[in-house]
Amino acid sequence: MPDLTPEEFRRLGHRYVDWVADHRAGIDDLPVRDDVVPGSVRSRFGPEASDGAQPLDALLPLVDDVVASADTRWQHPGFHAFFPANASLTSLLGEILSTGLGAQGMLWSTSPACTEVEQAVTDQLARALGLPEAFTHDGGGGGVIQDSASSAALVALLAALHRRSAATGGPAWRETGVTGTERVYVTAETHSSLAKSARVAGLGERGLRTVPFSPGTRTMDPAALADMLRADTADGLTPVLVCPTVGTTGTGAVDPVRDVARVARPHGAWVHVDAAWAGIAALCPEHRHLVDGVGLADSFCTNAHKWMLTAFDASLMWVRDARSLPAALSITPVFLRDKASDSGAVVDYRDWQVPLGRRFRALKLWAVLHGHGLDGLREHVRGHVRMAADLAERVRTHPGLELAAPPSLGLVCLRTTEGDDATRVLLEHVNASGRALLSHTEIDGRYVIRVAFGSLGTTDRHVDELWALLSGS
Ligand SMILES: *Cc1c(COP(=O)(O)O)cnc(C)c1O
Numbered sequence: 001m002p003d004l005t006p007e008e009f010r011r012l013g014h015r016y017v018d019w020v021a022d023h024r025a026g027i028d029d030l031p032v033r034d035d036v037v038p039g040s041v042r043s044r045f046g047p048e049a050s051d052g053a054q055p056l057d058a059l060l061p062l063v064d065d066v067v068a069s070a071d072t073r074w075q076h077p078g079f080h081a082f083f084p085a086n087a088s089l090t091s092l093l094g095e096i097l098s099t100g101l102g103a104q105g106m107l108w109s110t111s112p113a114c115t116e117v118e119q120a121v122t123d124q125l126a127r128a129l130g131l132p133e134a135f136t137h138d139g140g141g142g143g144v145i146q147d148s149a150s151s152a153a154l155v156a157l158l159a160a161l162h163r164r165s166a167a168t169g170g171p172a173w174r175e176t177g178v179t180g181t182e183r184v185y186v187t188a189e190t191h192s193s194l195a196k197s198a199r200v201a202g203l204g205e206r207g208l209r210t211v212p213f214s215p216g217t218r219t220m221d222p223a224a225l226a227d228m229l230r231a232d233t234a235d236g237l238t239p240v241l242v243c244p245t246v247g248t249t250g251t252g253a254v255d256p257v258r259d260v261a262r263v264a265r266p267h268g269a270w271v272h273v274d275a276a277w278a279g280i281a282a283l284c285p286e287h288r289h290l291v292d293g294v295g296l297a298d299s300f301c302t303n304a305h306k307w308m309l310t311a312f313d314a315s316l317m318w319v320r321d322a323r324s325l326p327a328a329l330s331i332t333p334v335f336l337r338d339k340a341s342d343s344g345a346v347v348d349y350r351d352w353q354v355p356l357g358r359r360f361r362a363l364k365l366w367a368v369l370h371g372h373g374l375d376g377l378r379e380h381v382r383g384h385v386r387m388a389a390d391l392a393e394r395v396r397t398h399p400g401l402e403l404a405a406p407p408s409l410g411l412v413c414l415r416t417t418e419g420d421d422a423t424r425v426l427l428e429h430v431n432a433s434g435r436a437l438l439s440h441t442e443i444d445g446r447y448v449i450r451v452a453f454g455s456l457g458t459t460d461r462h463v464d465e466l467w468a469l470l471s472g473s
Contacts, residue, residue: 081437086454103359157184185225189251219256220260304365309368330351399417410453433469
C-alpha cells in the first residue's frame with residue numbers, strides 16, 4: 001500500500017487535529033520562545049533516514065518531544081515581535097481542504113476552481129479594502145495570491161522593467177535583460193525585499209536609490225523624489241519603479257502614496273505600493289485613508305498572512321492592468337499550450353508569478369472570509385489598534401520610558417530615557433520572561449523596542465502583563 005487508505009487517514013487525521021487543537025488550547029501556558037542551543041534539535045536526528053516504515057501514531061509523541069522545548073511560538077498571544085503572522089484555526093480548515101485536493105493551479109485548465117475562486121476572493125477583498133474597481137478582475141486589473149510580499153515586489157519590478165523597455169521602442173527587456181541604467185526608488189524605511197528584488201532582477205546595489213524623508217518624518221519626500229527623478233533622467237538613467245510603503249516595518253510610517261505617484265508617473269515609473277502589514281487595516285472605514293491614492297499606483301500588496309487571520313502563505317497582490325504581469329513573465333513551451341489559454345478567456349496564474357506550479361491558497365482565504373465575515377476581521381484589527389493606543393498612553397505617562405515614533409495602528413516603538421544599553425537590557429528582560437516576545441529596530445541611530453500587537457488571542461490581560469514587565473511594576 002503506497003499511502004494511507006482514506007479510512008486510515010480519517011482515524012489518524014482526527015488524532016493529528018486533536019494534537020493541533022491541544023497545542024493551541026495550551027499555548028498561553030508555554031513560553032513564547034524557548035531558549036535553544038544551536039544544533040540541539042538536529043542532533044536528535046540520526047544521519048540516515050530509516051529504511052523501514054513506522055506507524056504514524058508514533059510520530060506525534062516524537063514531535064512533542066523534539067519540538068516541545070525548541071520553538072518560537074508565533075501563535076502565542078504574547079507574541080508581539082516583528083509583525084505577528086496569524087495562522088487562525090479557521091484558515092487551517094481551508095488549508096486542509098486545499099492540501100486535501102492537492103490541485104496544481106498553474107493554468108486555468110489544470111484547476112479551473114483554483115483560478116476562479118482566487119479571482120473571486122481577490123475581487124471581493126479589493127472592494128472590502130476600498131481599492132479602485134480597476135484593480136479587480138471585473139475592472140480590467142486583478143488580484144493574485146503570491147507566497148510573500150517579497151515575491152509581489154519582485155514580479156512588480158519585472159513587470160515594470162518590461163513596461164519600461166516596451167515604452168522606449170528599443171529591444172524588450174525580456175529579450176535583453178537590464179541595461180544597467182535602471183533605477184528603483186525607496187526610502188531608508190523600505191523593506192529589504194525591494195533591495196533583494198533589485199538584486200534578483202539583476203539591477204544590483206546601484207539600482208537602488210534612497211529618497212530622503214520629508215523633514216521631521218520617516219516618510220518619502222515627494223519633492224525630493226521629483227528632484228531625484230529629474231536629475232537621474234538628465235543623467236541618462238531610467239526610473240523603473242517607485243515603491244511607497246504604507247506601514248513601514250520599522251515604525252509603521254505611511255508614505256504619501258498619492259503625491260509620490262503623481263511625481264513618479266510622468267517619468268514612466270511603475271508605482272508599487274507595499275502595504276504588506278498595514279494594508280489589511282483598510283478593511284475598517286476609519287483606516288480607509290491608508291489606501292488613499294492607490295488608484296494612481298500600478299500595483300498594491302498586502303499580506304493576509306500577517307494580520308488577516310490567514311496561515312502563511314497568502315500575500316495579496318493587485319495590478320491595475322491584468323496584462324502587465326503576463327506580458328513580462330509568460331513563456332509557453334509546447335507542453336503548456338492549451339485551448340482555454342489560447343482563447344484568451346481565462347487567467348493562467350502561472351504568468352502572474354515566478355514559479356510555474358501553485359497551491360490552491362484561495363480556499364483558506366475563503367474559509368476566513370466565510371467564517372469571520374468582514375466584521376470579524378475588522379474587530380480583530382480594531383482590538384489590536386486599541387491595545388497599541390492603550391500601551392502608548394501608558395508609555396507617555398511613565399517617567400522612565402518614551403515613545404520613539406508616533407504609534408501606528410497596532411505598532412508601538414518605545415525606548416527608555418536612559419539610553420541604548422538600558423533599552424537593550426529592558427528588551428532582554430521582557431523576552432527572557434517567556435510571557436512576551438518583542439523585537440527591536442533603530443531610529444536615527446538609537447536602539448528602539450518594537451511592540452507589534454496583532455496576534456490571535458491577545459487580550460487586555462496580556463497588555464497588562466507586558467506593561468508589568470516593561471514598567472517594572
Ligand atoms: C513583512 C513585510 C514585507 C515582507 O513580507 P513577506 O511576505 O515575508 O515577504 C514586506 N514589506 C513590508 C512593509 C513588511 O512589513
